[in-house]
Amino acid sequence: MSDPTAHSPAETPPSIPPPTGIVVGIDGSDQSTCALVWAAREAERRNKPLHLVTAYSVPIFAASGLDGGYATVDDDVIRDGAEAVLHEAATKVSGYNVDLDARVENGDAAGVLLEMSETAELLVFGSRGRGGFVGRLLGSVSSALPAHSKCPTVTIPISCAERLGQPAPARRERGDKHPDVAVENVVTVGVDGSATARMAVLVAAEQAQRSGRTLRVICAIPPYTGSLAWIPAPLDREALFKDIGVQLDAGQAWLRSHFPDLPVDVQLLEGPPVEVLIEASRSSELVVLGTRGRGGFAGMLLGSTTDGVLHHAKGPVMVVRDAEDPRLADRESFGPMLQA
Structure with a gap:
């Protein structure tokens, strides 16, 4: 088992080799936490490295005043937030006996993960994620990845939370009207x-x-x-x-x-x-x-x-x-x- 802090996003070298094990998309949502736990268990079972990945792009806003123009959000602020999300995720799975690394990538989340699928053994992600600037890994991405990925993909719905040892959402939130089985x-x-x-x-x-x-x-x-x-x-x-x-x-x-x-x-x-x-x-x-x-x-x-x-x-x-x-x-x- 590796120390997640030893591979923090801030220390990730520019020429980090492509992933060869289990890649999991992280954006800080409950769905991605479920995907993270499932991926960690699978990486341990297969004796493969676990790669935590989040991606972001800097949004540009059109100005709404008389002084027309554009404004951008500071890249460092967004990256710091992404690194914090990954560090928290790495801590959650630090007890698993896997080689672990965490990566922050700049770019479209779907494109980043699809590129990684060319060398990865498996892509894992939640069925829906949070909005906002950090990630947007899930949702539309979870529909795109199974269709285009070069390796098998695993989609983890929020209804799996309880079976993965995570706090179970309310039945209404997870959209399940049937009793648990x-x-x-x-x-x-x-x-x-x-x-x-x-x-x-x-x-x-x-x-x-x-x-x-x-x-x-x-x-x-x-x-x-x-x-x-x-x-x-x-x-x-x-x-x-x-x-x-x-x-x-x-x-x-x-x-x-x-x-x-x-x-x-x-x-x-x-x-x-x-x-x-x-x-x-x-x-x-x-x-x-x-x-x-x-x-x-x-x-x-x-x-x-x-x-x-x-x-x-x-x-x-x-x-x-x-x-x-x-x-x-x-x-x-x-x-x-x-x-x-």
């Missing part, structure tokens, strides 16, 4: 047969194995709606479930070939995928999703299911971008699968 020892991954989902399954399996949890694979089939009017008879829907079940069994066999000791629970459910996965987020340690599923166009940055879950999840959500992995090559040899 116990968190199970599972990592849940949503699948739809797409190549991106298969990559998400591999990452979720690694996460579950690393943390000693069960992997729960969920495939949700939307109920009958007008969009499914082309299905001629109930028998066809039964056949659809049977066919998907065969493919899930084949996928489970493939997964066990790469993770023979990992407990796997496969569930085929009927219901809107977004609602099913949001509900799963209440009781899962982590929900893992791909950036884009079968329902999206090739050029879309986030599929509608992933985007919908990110906005309403009650637990941590990891988004995994599509990638090349040699383990994907032998999936077809285990049985039928949907072609994305």
